[in-house]
Amino acid sequence: MELDKAVNDAQSDQSPIRFRLSSSSGVPTYVQLVNQVEQALRIGYLNVGDRLPRIKEVVESLAINPNTVLKAYKELETKGIASGRPGVGTFIVASPSALSAQAFEKLRQEFIDGWLKSALKVGLNHADIITLVQSTLESLDHSSSTLTSRVSQ
Amino acid sequence: MTMTLIPTVTIARAKATWLPRLVPGILRLHRTALISVAVIYLTFTAIALTVVLQVGHPRAVIAADQVFNGTLYSISTYAYYLPFLVAVFIGAPLFARSLETGTFRFAWTQSVGRRRLVATTLAVFILELTVLSVILGFVLSRLWFDLSPQFTGLWNDHVFFTGPWMLAFSSVIGLLAGALFGVVLRRMLAALAATTVAMISIYLWAIMFPLFQETLLWFAKRMPANYPDVPLVNGNYLAHYDFAYVNTFLTDRSGRVMSMDQFNSQIYPRLPQAQKLALNQNAVPEFHRLGLTEWQGTLFHQQFHGFLMMWMGLGTVTVIGLVAVIFILVGGADRLLGRWRRP
Amino acid sequence: MEAVSRRFRRRTALRSVTATIPSGSVTALVGSNGAGKTTLLNLVAGLLTPSTGTISLFDNLIPGSMEALGKIAYVAQDGPVSTSRSVGDAVRIARSFNMSFDFDAAVLRLQRLGIDLGQRVSKLSGGQRAQLAITLALARTPELLVLDEPLSSLDPIARRDLLGELMGHCAESGMTIIFSSHVIAELEKIASHLVLIKDGEAVVAGEIDELLGRHRIFMGTATEAELVHDGHGSVISQTHPFTLASRVIRFEVPPPASALLTPVTLEDLAYAYLEHAPIGSGELPK
Numbered sequence: 001m002e003l004d005k006a007v008n009d010a011q012s013d014q015s016p017i018r019f020r021l022s023s024s025s026g027v028p029t030y031v032q033l034v035n036q037v038e039q040a041l042r043i044g045y046l047n048v049g050d051r052l053p054r055i056k057e058v059v060e061s062l063a064i065n066p067n068t069v070l071k072a073y074k075e076l077e078t079k080g081i082a083s084g085r086p087g088v089g090t091f092i093v094a095s096p097s098a099l100s101a102q103a104f105e106k107l108r109q110e111f112i113d114g115w116l117k118s119a120l121k122v123g124l125n126h127a128d129i130i131t132l133v134q135s136t137l138e139s140l141d142h143s144s145s146t147l148t149s150r151v152s153q
Numbered sequence: 154m155t156m157t158l159i160p161t162v163t164i165a166r167a168k169a170t171w172l173p174r175l176v177p178g179i180l181r182l183h184r185t186a187l188i189s190v191a192v193i194y195l196t197f198t199a200i201a202l203t204v205v206l207q208v209g210h211p212r213a214v215i216a217a218d219q220v221f222n223g224t225l226y227s228i229s230t231y232a233y234y235l236p237f238l239v240a241v242f243i244g245a246p247l248f249a250r251s252l253e254t255g256t257f258r259f260a261w262t263q264s265v266g267r268r269r270l271v272a273t274t275l276a277v278f279i280l281e282l283t284v285l286s287v288i289l290g291f292v293l294s295r296l297w298f299d300l301s302p303q304f305t306g307l308w309n310d311h312v313f314f315t316g317p318w319m320l321a322f323s324s325v326i327g328l329l330a331g332a333l334f335g336v337v338l339r340r341m342l343a344a345l346a347a348t349t350v351a352m353i354s355i356y357l358w359a360i361m362f363p364l365f366q367e368t369l370l371w372f373a374k375r376m377p378a379n380y381p382d383v384p385l386v387n388g389n390y391l392a393h394y395d396f397a398y399v400n401t402f403l404t405d406r407s408g409r410v411m412s413m414d415q416f417n418s419q420i421y422p423r424l425p426q427a428q429k430l431a432l433n434q435n436a437v438p439e440f441h442r443l444g445l446t447e448w449q450g451t452l453f454h455q456q457f458h459g460f461l462m463m464w465m466g467l468g469t470v471t472v473i474g475l476v477a478v479i480f481i482l483v484g485g486a487d488r489l490l491g492r493w494r495r496p
Numbered sequence: 497m498e499a500v501s502r503r504f505r506r507r508t509a510l511r512s513v514t515a516t517i518p519s520g521s522v523t524a525l526v527g528s529n530g531a532g533k534t535t536l537l538n539l540v541a542g543l544l545t546p547s548t549g550t551i552s553l554f555d556n557l558i559p560g561s562m563e564a565l566g567k568i569a570y571v572a573q574d575g576p577v578s579t580s581r582s583v584g585d586a587v588r589i590a591r592s593f594n595m596s597f598d599f600d601a602a603v604l605r606l607q608r609l610g611i612d613l614g615q616r617v618s619k620l621s622g623g624q625r626a627q628l629a630i631t632l633a634l635a636r637t638p639e640l641l642v643l644d645e646p647l648s649s650l651d652p653i654a655r656r657d658l659l660g661e662l663m664g665h666c667a668e669s670g671m672t673i674i675f676s677s678h679v680i681a682e683l684e685k686i687a688s689h690l691v692l693i694k695d696g697e698a699v700v701a702g703e704i705d706e707l708l709g710r711h712r713i714f715m716g717t718a719t720e721a722e723l724v725h726d727g728h729g730s731v732i733s734q735t736h737p738f739t740l741a742s743r744v745i746r747f748e749v750p751p752p753a754s755a756l757l758t759p760v761t762l763e764d765l766a767y768a769y770l771e772h773a774p775i776g777s778g779e780l781p782k
Contacts, residue, residue: 061660068685131758136755138758182585258570259577264636
């Protein structure tokens, strides 16, 4: 995943972030968009108060369904990162909670001791592990998204 | 499947807003055909006009063969074949082209709607053909009339069918017949061939005098017989007869009936000498066959544009009929699209 | 709001299709050649009349009626647009055929694509002809855009540009799009709804997110697969019943979270239904 800083982000109506898609990563499109926004915020490309690109711009450059972008922006709203102002745009209102290097290391150790060692002992190879992790994540995404769409109706 | 035949008044009103927009597009789309028609008809008109000026008016005394052997005169007589040309080269491809190439799928899904499109296209061509035919027909009628004292030959059909209204009807009916074949067959070549065959048949029927005459008489026989005390009117006359009754009567161009006595005493004496002469042509045996005496029979001659009334009626019915059939086939009939759609 | 629902048969071309397509959606119509996609699109456009059943568009408009024609633009597959000689003629004629027609936008789009107004229509390449047809359709600012295999004659860059442009229109005006395709790969990103046609019948019709949520891939024999859904679903992939194979299962209830079930892609789904599914398994329960 890469981020593009717009050449003329001095223009007030141009959003600083340009989205890119990785089509074969297996990650749902709207999740990729959400991740890119969060990543940009962490790195500092995006700041609180910046406007996210208009849906029309995004779909034109990425050739994706507008609903996907809507979904991503809604997800960001749910997470409290962005907020939509009708007629004006969607703006960043907060940064995602930064994960400190310490907390990240702690999670990693938990992962290795708590699961990975036993999985390897049972006989799962690297590819199996990666497939398992990916499909579980996707499964969670699908079931949660159908859940939310049902709830919102 | 719903079918609507002739456009109603409401559609006519809606057309008023569409016409200024739609007509230029149709003119552009059929530019070549419309220009070709104009060029041909106007060329014939110019040639005929030249011959008329040659002959001079009122009729100058010139030798008949001077005119008859003239190239321009010969060419003018070919105007008789214009309806054939129109039918085969303008009418047949009119709809067949877009049906064959598949462009009708574009045209019929536009906002204008297929019926308005077809109606306006036909209207544009019919208008052009009518105007040009009437003009050409007037010039040709002038020509025939001016030359009539010298005529002895078989030019009946040319005279009759190149009168203004006859030429207009023939051209329009030719166009519609070709267009109809195009809609039915959906292939240009097939439509061209079918229209050619049809038009040749029609011309043969017109040329073959007995056949032609019988058709006219079929209608004449069915006219009513007894109409006393009708005012006298100048103009063309139509002889009617009835085998069951002794009475014979005449009607003028508008269908008003007068008695033979009236005609004999008041109209016939006033006819120009030339016309009377021209009356004494090949029709005599035929009229004898019909039981008419000579002076009655001679009024049967086409130079009086006799039967014009009937022909106009027949022509109008034919035009309406052809347009109706075209609309039936065009509007919502999906069998039109199903069979030939696969490449 | 606006919905399309239809059930009809038309001789042997289309046996029975029932679907509801909400406005603003992008529906992909997928099926093998000859399955009935073009027939279905022709029915929506009003070029054909259904033999049985009805199509209802927007507020109960009949396809082919004057109001429907004004709102729907149809682009045939690589079809020539006009018998006119030049591209400029074709655009002007199209303008005369419609009350609302953005002439300048059409000219601009053609310029952007490198199509000159003076060019002869007969000399255009397949892709250029397709772009011309699309240009004329978009210039009408339709509420429903019906495209028959719009991408087949376009190169990959042109494809992506067109899809992006269409998505932009959707975002801006809420245009509904129905397009047919026999290539499934690009659909997942742009389509919100899917109709799968097999042998003249709609084996699948519904919202893609829902479809993906209700189907799972299971690795095992057919019998094992039957056990997995436990009566609340059906196994779509029927081949090689006794061998270990990747099978697509359709669930009537939300699928259980299980290590044995992995998510499907749109391609998996389409192939499963088009290759193996028995007729009538496609309608999702509401």
